Amino acid sequence: MSEYRIQGATGEWEVVIGLEVHAQVVSKSKLFSGAATEFGAEPNAQVSLVDAAMPGMLPVPNKECIRQAVRTGMAINAPINKWSRFDRKNYFYADLPQGYQISQLYHPLVGEGEIEIGIDDKNPDNTKVIGIERIHVEQDAGKLMHDQHPTMSYVDLNRSGVALMEIVSRPDMRSPAEAGAYLRKLRTILRYVGSCDGNMEEGSMRADVNVSVRKPGDEFGTRTETKNVNSVRFVMAVVEQEARRQVDLIEDGGKVVQETRLYDPDRNETRPMRSKEDAHDYRYFPDPDLLPLELDDAFLEECRASLPELPDAKRKRYEQALGLSPYNADVLTAEAETARWFERLLSATAERQNKPEADVAKQAANWLISELFGALNKLGKELQESPISPAQGGELLALVGDGTISGSIAKQVLEKMLETGDGAVVIVEREGLKQTSDTGAIEAVIAKVLADNADKVEQYKGGKEALFGFFVGQTMKAMQGKANPGMVNELLKKALG
């Protein structure tokens, strides 16, 4: 990847990006109350007395939310602070029942970590490390609904009190592509860990995008923060638009103002969110309803032991132990679900053929990536919704592996499996798709093909060897693809002398 530069009237500019990602913690209940957290419930159906900040209600930390944040910290190689504390961030808004958000300003749960991102699509081994400053946990706010009444706004507190992890990166990114890659990689890690579903459409993951520009080599410029951007594409667009806007502004003699902005996807532009007059003094102070959060070694050990193999380690293992190409390893590990599916397929395939996994890994990887992905794509389905199970995939691959059917017949069988839901063995039997290895039958067909194409035989013998493929094709076609391709090759060579 070449360096990303913005061309301005006064020369080239570099963009500096940091992301603050709010990731909703996967947990059945909220950070400080027992209320449920499921997405899409009726407004105010998931609100406890605590979430509504009724008089005398008190927060009690939910251990599962803390556990998830700790595991996430461990997954980015960050130290876990065994002593952390919750602070109140005070401000008035109708979606904030307590009049303050419980967050962690002074003593966050997770310290400095890092994430490795790929910066070259063609070479997954070409990476860059993005620093992470901290992760802290905090409460989400509720939601205002402005479309329910002509003059009033309604409040939905279902999200009020839901646990969020705020993952704060260092200003280490230098292009929209890097910002996109960072966000995707972070989402991948969160999904592997299972601490956030990464569902940006449902708001489970939102990013505040900090952007500044500078002449390469200069000090950091003044940054703006564009709030609550909810897709990878939009984050990249924000970086692009905001960098351009800042360069134009500075080159026109203006100054970048440190401010919060909003992104308008319809117009593809950012605009200021609130003016200086409304600047909040959040009056942070330690929440006196809560004791400091102290974690013991046993808890941390349990968190560590529950971590799955993470994407980078998995990718390396796929390349080194299974012999997959870097590209395939990257595709298969990009999503936790894909890797899980692949590993089940791999074990089924190996078992059916009674071979070590490493011997069938390429076969399984190629089939999954080039056959099944394509077929699911046509059906508009995700891998998780695949009508074919990994075990059924293994059954099909075993038929190819032992020569019962050819690769091209396997494609037909896959289609029939998707249509009927039947297994590969049943389909091959029923449709008579077993490949012919009967020498006599193949020889008879070859004789006919050569007789019907005497002119081409002449040309072939005259030196046009490329016609060999034509004869193979004709033979396979005449045999409806069921001939053993290896034998066809061999017998044709013999027949053509």
Add this chain to the structure above:
Amino acid sequence: MPETSNALTELGVAAIREGVAKGSFSAVEVAEAFNANVAAAQQALNAFIVPTPEKALEAAKVVDADRAAGKPLGKMAGVPIGMKDLFATRGVQTTAASHILEGFTPEYESTVSQKLWDAGAGMLGKLNLDQFAMGSSNETSYFGNVISPWRRNDGGNAALAPGGSSGGSSAAVSARLCPAATGTDTGGSIRQPAAFTGIAGIKPTYGRCSRWGIVAFASSLDQAGPMARDVRDCAIMLGAMAGFDPKDATSLDMPVPDWEAALSADLKGKKVGIPREYRMDGMDEDVAKSWEQGIAWLKDAGAEVVDISLPHTKYALPTYYIIAPAEASSNLARYDGVRYGLRDMPSGGNLQDMYAATRAAGFGAEVKRRIMIGTYVLSAGYYDAYYTQAQKVRTMISRDFTDAFTRCDVILAPTAPSAAFALGEKSADPLEMYLNDVFSVPASLAGLPAMSVPAGLGLEGLPLGLQIIGRPFDEQGVLNAGLAIEQRAQFTAKPERWW
């Protein structure tokens, strides 16, 4: 039978519980007698915001039925009590004596009040208090001042302060409107009103009583406790109120000792510390004398008296008046007119206008003052100079006590710098009012158990209290020293009925 009724309302918690258990009288008779006293005094004393005679009767009937059925009776069986209107009570208006919560009827019951009902107590009503528990004279209630049943012996009829913030509780217990009442203590709100009205009251170690369901004033300081006529009654009632609550993250996860069973006025082998910094210039002569008397009583009970030093005492009051308002300014942000309570929406106004109008109308002057102070000390540029500094001093005050308790088992001091003052006497000068908490806030800042017991009457014929402060979790030591004083003080004075 007025004689019987009068006799019943002279009884305390232990006597009522035992009489009901023995069948000397029924719980319903007790409830009716106190209900009658509540009704008769309501207009003159204004101790209750909402009397709930039917609740008291209902609970009494259950106790009588249980007794008849031979079921085991709880620790507070048949005892009707007053509930400070800071505790959320299901189905009964809970206001914190504020306009902003007027008409608010919770669908939940505070942990402490629920424990009391579970122990067989019944509710005579919701007691008046200083608004959001902010005050030392019960003059900040939206529902009017509570008038102390006590009067000076000068023949004048000056209306006196019952103390605050638990002024409804203190007035009601001393006037025999209830045998006991709940209080809450943030900087002295149980102890000072108890001292002003000649009753006993204990603030336990921070965390002993759950704060769940108590309208918050200053979370790191708020503690519930009992107010009753004697030390034994306090021990019984505290036993019913205390206990770990998983719904309060600051709740103490410790077993509750049987304080009543372990009561002992024998202080042999105990050391009582007398803090030299509490001897302040210009201390009320009465108060100084009663302190000296208290020292003599404890010696008489077998204790050794030692001089101790609590060097940071003089910083306690300013520290308290930074930390408590800081927490309050945040705790009271939830009263915004959006979800419950008062909403004042000026026509054509927006959200900000609604906040401003609702809070301007809903909070009283003292509450607003503390919200302003709290907001100021937490704001950018002042936070370190005020809040952070106050937290450091708070730690030093705690350390003073830790050091002192290497030399003594309990500390004896006056509860308040004077006897009850007249209503209106200090309300014009908030600072003078705040000075009333000078002896009570140090124990609050350190989270220590502390109680006030009646020591006698001063020159004006008004009660004076002595304060005992104990080690963390040592309510027993505090109660025992209190009992030793109580037995020697023989305090039997009660306000003459004028209402």
